[in-house]
Amino acid sequence: MEMTRRGFLIVTGAVGSGVALSTFGLDLGPVRAYAEELDKAKRLKAAKQVTTVCCYCSVGCGLICSVDKVTGKIFNIEGDPEHPINEGSLCAKGAGFFDLTEANKYRLRKVLYRAPGGMDWEEKSWDWAIPRIARLVKDARDKGFVARNAKGELVNRAETIAHLGSSNVDSEECWLMVTKARALGMVYIDHQARV
Amino acid sequence: MTNHYIDLKNSDCILIMGSNAAEHHPIAFKWILRAKERGAKIIHVDPRYTRTSARCDYHVPLRSGTDIAFLGGMIHYILTENKFFKEYVVNYTNASFIVDSGFHFKDGLFSGYDAKKRKYNKETWVFEKEGSGIPKRDMTLSHPRTVFQLMKRHYSRYTPDKVSGITGVSKENLLKVYAEYGATGAPDKAGTECYALGWTHHTTGSQIIRTMSMIQLLLGNMGIAGGGVNALRGEPNVQGSTDHCILYGNLPGYLKMPTASLDTLEKYLHKCTPETKDPQSANYYQHYPKFFVSLLKSFWGEKATPENGFGYHWLPKMDDGVAYSLMHLFDKMYEGKIKGLFAVGTDPAVSAPNTAKVRKALEKLDWLVGENIFDNETHSFWKGPGVDTKSVKTEVFLLPASASMEKEGSQSNSGRWVQWKYKAAEADGDAIPVGEITIRIMAEIQKLYAKEGGPNAEAIVNLKWDYTDRQGRYDALKVAKQINGYFLKDTVIEDKGTKTEFKKGQLVPTFGMLHADGATSSGNWIMSGSFGANGENKMAKRGKEDPTGLGLYPNWSFCWPVNRRIIYNRASCDMNGKPYNPKRKLLEWTGDKWVGDVPDGPWPPQADKAKGKYPFIMKADGLGALFGPGMAEGPFPEHYEPLEGPLAKNPLSGQLINPAIELFKSDLDKVANADARFPYVCTTYSCTEHWCSGALTRWQLWLLEMQPELYVEIGEKLAKEKGIQNGERIKVSSIRGEVPCVAMVTKRFQPFTIEGKTVHQVGLPFNYGWLFPKDGGDSTNFLTPTVGDANTFCPEYKAFMVNVTKL
Amino acid sequence: MKGIELVKLIDTSLCTACRGCQVACKQWNEVPAFRTKNNGSYQNPPDLQWNTWTLIRFQEYEDAGGKFTWLFRKDGCMHCTDAACVRVCPSGALYHTPFGTVGLRKEKCIGCKECVSACPFNIPRYDKATDKIYKCDLCQGRLQDNLSPACVKSCPTGALTIGAREAMIKKAHARAKALGGDANVYGDKFVDGTHVIYVLKEKPEVYDALPVNPHVPLSVMAWKDLLKPLSLVAAGGVLAASFLHYIIHGPKTPDDADNQTKEGGA
Amino acid sequence: MTDIEGASARLAREIGNVLERNPQSRNILQAFEPILQEKARLAERIVCKQIDPSAIDRSRLAGGIPVIRQTPLLLPEDPWEEIVRAVIPAIIQGFPALRAELLVLQKGIDDGTIRLSDFYRAQDGHPVLARWAAAIVVRQVAIDFLLWAAEKPVLENRRRTLQEVLSTSGWDRGYCPCCGELPSVAVIHEKIPQRWLHCSRCGHDWRFSRTLCPCCARESQREMPYFFVEGREQETAFICASCKRYLITVNHIGDLEEHDPDVLAMGMAHLDLLMQQKGFLPMTVSAWNVFD
Numbered sequence A: 001m002e003m004t005r006r007g008f009l010i011v012t013g014a015v016g017s018g019v020a021l022s023t024f025g026l027d028l029g030p031v032r033a034y035a036e037e038l039d040k041a042k043r044l045k046a047a048k049q050v051t052t053v054c055c056y057c058s059v060g061c062g063l064i065c066s067v068d069k070v071t072g073k074i075f076n077i078e079g080d081p082e083h084p085i086n087e088g089s090l091c092a093k094g095a096g097f098f099d100l101t102e103a104n105k106y107r108l109r110k111v112l113y114r115a116p117g118g119m120d121w122e123e124k125s126w127d128w129a130i131p132r133i134a135r136l137v138k139d140a141r142d143k144g145f146v147a148r149n150a151k152g153e154l155v156n157r158a159e160t161i162a163h164l165g166s167s168n169v170d171s172e173e174c175w176l177m178v179t180k181a182r183a184l185g186m187v188y189i190d191h192q193a194r195v
Numbered sequence B: 001m002t003n004h005y006i007d008l009k010n011s012d013c014i015l016i017m018g019s020n021a022a023e024h025h026p027i028a029f030k031w032i033l034r035a036k037e038r039g040a041k042i043i044h045v046d047p048r049y050t051r052t053s054a055r056c057d058y059h060v061p062l063r064s065g066t067d068i069a070f071l072g073g074m075i076h077y078i079l080t081e082n083k084f085f086k087e088y089v090v091n092y093t094n095a096s097f098i099v100d101s102g103f104h105f106k107d108g109l110f111s112g113y114d115a116k117k118r119k120y121n122k123e124t125w126v127f128e129k130e131g132s133g134i135p136k137r138d139m140t141l142s143h144p145r146t147v148f149q150l151m152k153r154h155y156s157r158y159t160p161d162k163v164s165g166i167t168g169v170s171k172e173n174l175l176k177v178y179a180e181y182g183a184t185g186a187p188d189k190a191g192t193e194c195y196a197l198g199w200t201h202h203t204t205g206s207q208i209i210r211t212m213s214m215i216q217l218l219l220g221n222m223g224i225a226g227g228g229v230n231a232l233r234g235e236p237n238v239q240g241s242t243d244h245c246i247l248y249g250n251l252p253g254y255l256k257m258p259t260a261s262l263d264t265l266e267k268y269l270h271k272c273t274p275e276t277k278d279p280q281s282a283n284y285y286q287h288y289p290k291f292f293v294s295l296l297k298s299f300w301g302e303k304a305t306p307e308n309g310f311g312y313h314w315l316p317k318m319d320d321g322v323a324y325s326l327m328h329l330f331d332k333m334y335e336g337k338i339k340g341l342f343a344v345g346t347d348p349a350v351s352a353p354n355t356a357k358v359r360k361a362l363e364k365l366d367w368l369v370g371e372n373i374f375d376n377e378t379h380s381f382w383k384g385p386g387v388d389t390k391s392v393k394t395e396v397f398l399l400p401a402s403a404s405m406e407k408e409g410s411q412s413n414s415g416r417w418v419q420w421k422y423k424a425a426e427a428d429g430d431a432i433p434v435g436e437i438t439i440r441i442m443a444e445i446q447k448l449y450a451k452e453g454g455p456n457a458e459a460i461v462n463l464k465w466d467y468t469d470r471q472g473r474y475d476a477l478k479v480a481k482q483i484n485g486y487f488l489k490d491t492v493i494e495d496k497g498t499k500t501e502f503k504k505g506q507l508v509p510t511f512g513m514l515h516a517d518g519a520t521s522s523g524n525w526i527m528s529g530s531f532g533a534n535g536e537n538k539m540a541k542r543g544k545e546d547p548t549g550l551g552l553y554p555n556w557s558f559c560w561p562v563n564r565r566i567i568y569n570r571a572s573c574d575m576n577g578k579p580y581n582p583k584r585k586l587l588e589w590t591g592d593k594w595v596g597d598v599p600d601g602p603w604p605p606q607a608d609k610a611k612g613k614y615p616f617i618m619k620a621d622g623l624g625a626l627f628g629p630g631m632a633e634g635p636f637p638e639h640y641e642p643l644e645g646p647l648a649k650n651p652l653s654g655q656l657i658n659p660a661i662e663l664f665k666s667d668l669d670k671v672a673n674a675d676a677r678f679p680y681v682c683t684t685y686s687c688t689e690h691w692c693s694g695a696l697t698r699w700q701l702w703l704l705e706m707q708p709e710l711y712v713e714i715g716e717k718l719a720k721e722k723g724i725q726n727g728e729r730i731k732v733s734s735i736r737g738e739v740p741c742v743a744m745v746t747k748r749f750q751p752f753t754i755e756g757k758t759v760h761q762v763g764l765p766f767n768y769g770w771l772f773p774k775d776g777g778d779s780t781n782f783l784t785p786t787v788g789d790a791n792t793f794c795p796e797y798k799a800f801m802v803n804v805t806k807l
Numbered sequence C: 001m002k003g004i005e006l007v008k009l010i011d012t013s014l015c016t017a018c019r020g021c022q023v024a025c026k027q028w029n030e031v032p033a034f035r036t037k038n039n040g041s042y043q044n045p046p047d048l049q050w051n052t053w054t055l056i057r058f059q060e061y062e063d064a065g066g067k068f069t070w071l072f073r074k075d076g077c078m079h080c081t082d083a084a085c086v087r088v089c090p091s092g093a094l095y096h097t098p099f100g101t102v103g104l105r106k107e108k109c110i111g112c113k114e115c116v117s118a119c120p121f122n123i124p125r126y127d128k129a130t131d132k133i134y135k136c137d138l139c140q141g142r143l144q145d146n147l148s149p150a151c152v153k154s155c156p157t158g159a160l161t162i163g164a165r166e167a168m169i170k171k172a173h174a175r176a177k178a179l180g181g182d183a184n185v186y187g188d189k190f191v192d193g194t195h196v197i198y199v200l201k202e203k204p205e206v207y208d209a210l211p212v213n214p215h216v217p218l219s220v221m222a223w224k225d226l227l228k229p230l231s232l233v234a235a236g237g238v239l240a241a242s243f244l245h246y247i248i249h250g251p252k253t254p255d256d257a258d259n260q261t262k263e264g265g266a
Numbered sequence D: 001m002t003d004i005e006g007a008s009a010r011l012a013r014e015i016g017n018v019l020e021r022n023p024q025s026r027n028i029l030q031a032f033e034p035i036l037q038e039k040a041r042l043a044e045r046i047v048c049k050q051i052d053p054s055a056i057d058r059s060r061l062a063g064g065i066p067v068i069r070q071t072p073l074l075l076p077e078d079p080w081e082e083i084v085r086a087v088i089p090a091i092i093q094g095f096p097a098l099r100a101e102l103l104v105l106q107k108g109i110d111d112g113t114i115r116l117s118d119f120y121r122a123q124d125g126h127p128v129l130a131r132w133a134a135a136i137v138v139r140q141v142a143i144d145f146l147l148w149a150a151e152k153p154v155l156e157n158r159r160r161t162l163q164e165v166l167s168t169s170g171w172d173r174g175y176c177p178c179c180g181e182l183p184s185v186a187v188i189h190e191k192i193p194q195r196w197l198h199c200s201r202c203g204h205d206w207r208f209s210r211t212l213c214p215c216c217a218r219e220s221q222r223e224m225p226y227f228f229v230e231g232r233e234q235e236t237a238f239i240c241a242s243c244k245r246y247l248i249t250v251n252h253i254g255d256l257e258e259h260d261p262d263v264l265a266m267g268m269a270h271l272d273l274l275m276q277q278k279g280f281l282p283m284t285v286s287a288w289n290v291f292d
Helices: A006-012 A028-041 A126-144 A171-183 B007-010 B025-036 B067-080 B086-092 B146-153 B160-167 B170-186 B205-218 B238-243 B265-272 B286-303 B309-314 B326-334 B355-362 B434-452 B457-461 B476-484 B702-705 B716-722 C020-028 C084-088 C113-117 C138-146 C150-154 C165-179 C218-235 C235-248 D003-019 D021-047 D058-062 D080-094 D096-110 D115-119 D126-135 D140-161 D163-167 D261-266 D269-277
Strands: A044-053 A062-068 A075-077 A113-114 A122-124 A145-149 A152-163 A186-190 B013-015 B042-044 B058-060 B191-195 B229-231 B340-344 B365-371 B395-400 B409-412 B417-423 B492-497 B500-504 B587-589 B594-595 B682-686 B711-715 B728-734 B737-748 B752-755 B755-758 B761-765 B798-805 C006-011 C055-062 C066-075 C095-098 C102-104 C125-127 C132-136 C160-164 C184-186 C196-201 D185-187 D195-198 D205-208 D224-229 D233-238 D243-251
Touching: A028 D021, A028 D269, A044 B417, A044 C125, A062 C006, A075 B737, A113 A126, A122 B737, A126 A145, A126 B395, A126 B434, A126 D115, A152 B309, A152 B326, A171 A186, A171 B238, A171 B286, A171 B340, A171 B409, A171 B434, A171 B476, A186 B326, B007 B025, B007 B191, B025 B042, B025 B086, B042 B170, B067 B160, B067 B170, B067 B205, B086 C196, B160 B752, B170 B191, B170 B716, B170 D115, B191 B205, B265 B286, B265 B309, B265 B355, B286 B309, B286 C184, B309 B457, B340 B395, B355 C125, B355 C196, B365 B434, B365 D003, B409 B476, B417 B761, B434 B457, B457 D021, B476 D261, B587 B752, B702 C020, B711 B716, B716 B737, B716 B798, B728 D003, B737 D195, B798 C102, C006 C165, C020 C055, C020 C150, C084 C113, C084 C218, C125 C150, D003 D021, D003 D261, D021 D080, D021 D269, D080 D096, D080 D115, D080 D140, D096 D140, D115 D126, D140 D163, D224 D269, D243 D261, D243 D269
Parallel strands: A152 A186, A152 B340, B013 B042, B013 B191, B042 B058, B191 B229, B340 B365, B365 B395, B682 B761, B711 B737, C006 C196, D185 D243
Antiparallel strands: A044 A062, A044 D224, A062 A075, A113 A122, A113 B395, A145 A152, B409 B417, B492 B500, B587 B594, B682 B798, B711 B761, B728 B737, B728 B798, B752 B755, C006 C160, C055 C066, C095 C102, C125 C132, C184 C196, D185 D195, D195 D205, D224 D233, D233 D243
16 A cells, blocks of 8 residues: 555645644543443444355355354344445345354254164264264275176275265365265265256 | 356346246346346246246246257257357357268167167267368258258257147247247347256256257357356355265266276276367367376375376276266165265255155165254154154264354355355354364274275375364365365476476466376366465455456456356357457457457467367367267257156157166156156246255244245146145145145146147145154155156156145 | 435335345344244235234236236335324324334333224234234334335345335336336325335236225224314223224124234244 | 535434434534534535546546545635634634634734645645744644644535546545545445445545455455444444554444434544554544544
8 A cells, every 4th residue: 555644644734633632622521431331331342244155045145244252153144245246135045144053043063873773862972973983984885895896897996885965065075075985985976966 | 157147137138947046046136137127038938937937028838848849949940040140150069060971860769779778879979070080061061961950950840839739838939939039149149048957857957958058059149248058056055066076977177987997097098088180179178187197196195106097096986887876876775785874964855856765765774974054854864754763773973064154165156156255153062064074084084994904995094184274173275275286396387488487385376287297286177276376365356356347257256267257258259359249348369369258268269270279178179069979868959758747659759758868676766657647747846935955944934934834836727627725735646655735726837738638737845844844744755756867867856747636 | 313204115026025025024123933834825924913014915917918927015014194093093102203104112002903993004913912013113213223124125126115205206106107007106195195105017906905095994083083082081091992992893803813823933 | 495504404413313322422523513514514605726527537546546646635725714714613612622722813814924825835834834833822733623624625625526536436445535535434334235434534435345454455354353332233443453443334324314424433432432442543533533
């Protein structure tokens, strides 16, 4: 920014920098009291705004989320005015994007597990679930592994495991899931683009 | 999309067919209305009058499953009324090619059909070649075996009378649409088409879209602003998930999955790398080996060496001629052959066809790992209606995932804009991003194989899997850079005389610089260039410049490939590089370079015999394919009836259904064509208040209040015939299952006159499932057949037969 | 905020019935959703209710020439200048605001339902549980913060706009002229002009639940001029209201509109 | 109602509304109201040599060179005497404490020892100011304040004639395309949440990105920090993590009626105080945001 503010002031001649209200006998008591009251009552809230993209249809409208810095919760979502596609406007579902955040009580918050024959979900931890899943994957893969097909050609297929989804996750996550699946030798791989 | 959302404003005539844009892509519809404000004509062709129809210039109803007949009639009109853009067709398409004398089309079948295998032997679908190997061409298009003449003869059968009898569209409406859209053949006019699942959900889905591409080629609408063929896709990142190929038959970047017979890397590369003898054809896929080897290097890093074919053998191989799509997956699961399933952010228990078979198949799983932000009918299949929960032995995990605004990463909209988004808030509770879940599970599996070994263990143990940040959390930026690709050793790139030096570990700025000798890695070649060599993340760019004024916004996010906003854009200029429509200048050759959008290939225009290239650089012969031998069911789209339709005989030929589709044979895959028990055509769709299977929107009470439960829309005449009252609870049934729902008697479905007979059509949304809300209705797909498109296996949800009876 | 006289324009020729306004109204006013049934129409809830202050009405219309079109009309309070409801309201719950709209002080409403029978557009809705009536107040709180109503803010197609009275009426007539055919402006000619006006593509009589020439009912006139001052002076609002309601409308019938079921989903 | 009475009535109503919501700013608002009212009247009444809009080099403007760098906006031949004679009583009415000094200044101007045209003719204004201060016993800050008040109607008048050029210039910088000053207050609209910056010196409003800092142009779409008053979500101050500046911003400003962002900013003086206490600097000095 080569045009700094200081540069202009000299050129324009105005010298407003020295102007200060108190030097003109203005009673700023009420404002100071109010400011202090806000500060003491912790009513001055720190927040941030973040740009994101809508997670409904594939038009890709831009959004701006306002987030309370203390609680970390999103408290407002609006269209991104700079975004050339939606230019700040949103459709009915996009405007309801807020209902997908943790404000919606139906959102999943816990690792859930259903034992074989079980009648309901139980809550588990990640540290319990991840190793258990890895073991199940290895056993299913090894048991059903097809190194060579009927014609004797080398195929290295893990035919007993399948993967479905998703076109509702980020591209980097899609790539990771595909890479994991192909490294495991899976061929039954598909997702919503098919339906 | 060949073009993109904002570009719709540049169009003079927009055909919305196979889409309900106002309801499902409201902001795209805003751009369509901008075109309308400029005087464009907006036409809606759809079996049902919808909220889109209410805001279009007019609505033309047609019977579900007859789109190719409708569009074939338009080709007939364009050719007979001489509306096609001759210079464009002669120079930019393969209209002038001469087809092999062995090729023929008789009574619905092309040459080379094997009825037993239901597949074609395509050896006669080839062009006659000169001695030099370049295809022969008759630029006057008069030789009887030119593609042009064959096409003219093929579609001469699609007369207005014949098409009206098949589609149920009045001749008057047919000619009105054909005239209006045909007028965009003029050089200064642009016509475009918006489609969605209304076109893909058919056994002839791919050919419907191809027919429209042929129309756009004939009218010179391909590659111009306000033109192209535009898919308004339904999911936020379906373009990204398709680009990264969570698809059985492809590897990231639409590379082909190896099959068993290609037992060496060389054989595979030879088969997948097209050749051409024509120096003017860029045939860009000649660089296929660079993309494929760079992909293998991105998987296995240094472990992938020239000696081991860069790990080619570690990749699984499909059996030749066998498919593993979603329908095949559930077919095998139903046979008990699939033991474990990862279901990530998806609800096939509602959205897959033939729900009864799908839910029975799920019961045979040993384990199911679900990753989602809400529970749904798939994750809780074991406590669904009619399931003996205790007897289902499946072990089920439901892992809580972060929603899209709770994680950083990129999403591609279907206009190919890859947009970076930031993390606004922490997910609540134990929810973590799907990326993190995937990393942790695979890392754990790697540990097991490192310790215990197992079949083809190298593929797992050698996999490069270090995508976490210092705190060990999923790092989206690291993955994005791995996808973009790196130089794996110091490299010097020579381009038009200038040499640029790149260091080992530097990001590759464009896929043009990828190597086939292992010197570069790239997780997905079409995404190469989403980072600059200096590390700039172009997906996060927010530049508002729009120098062409066409709404390209070249500096807003990254658009694959190489930030080209409209594909095939060199076809918008004549052979000397002068724009056909100066008022809507997309590209122009200024003597030494192209100005405007990123050109579809840097080479001079075609007229430069020495260095010039044809505009369709991804095609082996560089020209638009009016004759398309790559399709499974024939080089020219032909109308076939749906698998389950109202007619016993195809009015156009002796071939009732698409001869190349695969038929599924399980005990639950029953079909009832032209069957008195199921006399009404049925189609499925969604509604603006819900989204896809409703797995996200059904949990939002303000949306649910407006569309609380499953309904079927029935024409007034049919309802009167059946004595059905509006709002009455009734039952819709097909041979596969039945669905109780509410009757919505409406004027928006009118009976069709098909081949002189009255045929009624009804339709249901598919947004409901038993889990929530209680008594809101269950999956509509109890009705739909397990059958799909011959090329893509995309299921035929849009046309099958049902009956409608009181409860 | 001492504001200027405002008019909200509903241009039905731009509306795609996406119902973003219906959701935005409930979100802003924090009004609960009900567990509804589908009774054969996209229109849901089926009618204005105490928890539904604006409603998109879906109507399938075939004109004399057999041309079919699907009409969408955003129903809700018309905010009349000569508001019958304000006239009959004994407790001052309903009042004219500086913006020309009809405000509703919920705490003052005594549930006498006089306004329900007086309103020429059949808008106010009574809730038995709280014994109060509810209707759109054009987001009085937002207007005071100089903000447009929640529905106007949410509309993605520009069908809903708000502005100074003369300018919006002029804009409506210009749009009707541009549309041609039977297009007309509805609302600026009766009850001394309403502060919600429509651009309709068809004649008013075509539309469901839209009175052709709405006017303040005669009984209300009598009530205002002759009886209301007397009653308020003599016996206080409540007693007088129920006595007079008996004379004019017969006994207070249990409200038939109490069909709402349990709040929210499962 | 003529345009002047209209504007004046609107200003009074706006101040009334702000007082209703933020009574603690009464002293500031009542002090500046006479000056703002006088400025509005003068901007209509005074006759200044007009700048020919076609003389502005549009490409330099698009390149970020403001009008004031292309042609002076304050000319010696502007009607300073007429302005000062109207402005001084207004300042005295708002700031009685300056009464004595301003009357001395008025006398100095009447008897010719102080000619404002000298200041605007001089390349560097400081020596002229020093000479004036020596000639009459007045604090430098009082002269500054008079100059600041006197320039406003001239800048406003000239800015209006350049409005068409300015609004179509494609200006995308954080400082004012007219007088080069940084914004003192911004507004974010509610329906289409665009951000508009306001220059309190010449009164120009221009649209600006929401993810860039107007002062140092730092891009921060990952995190755009700001503060707001709980229960008054409209009252916010956006801050920049790198240049440590803050910008008072009326978030989701009402769109039913025209607004005077300066008046709204005065109503949020408490935010200025709180931000300055937190060590942030305002992007510019607008006379009512520096307290001591």
